[in-house]
Amino acid sequence: MDWLTGFSIVAIAAGVTISVVVLVAVGSIRRSLNEGAARQSQQIKRLTETVAALSAQQSTAQTRIQQLADANRKLTEEFNALGERLSDADTVQRVSGGVKLLH
Numbered sequence: 001m002d003w004l005t006g007f008s009i010v011a012i013a014a015g016v017t018i019s020v021v022v023l024v025a026v027g028s029i030r031r032s033l034n035e036g037a038a039r040q041s042q043q044i045k046r047l048t049e050t051v052a053a054l055s056a057q058q059s060t061a062q063t064r065i066q067q068l069a070d071a072n073r074k075l076t077e078e079f080n081a082l083g084e085r086l087s088d089a090d091t092v093q094r095v096s097g098g099v100k101l102l103h
Helices: 003-096
Strands: none
């Protein structure tokens, strides 16, 4: 064996070793990226579900707020109507005679 054959064998062995190391590194990086993408996908799914739940809660709350506002408006109208009736009744009593005080 001359020195050229020995050098060629060493060069081929080094090339194969480097290729194997590069392939293992690329595989490891690809696996890490795939795992990261899977985790992100799961997080996005959870966030989407959370946003959907919060949107439903917000819609329910807005409906309830509208119902309460309507009820408040109706009560205010009834209160004002009662006030007007009391005022009218008080005026009628004063016109018809004296106001009776209860002690």
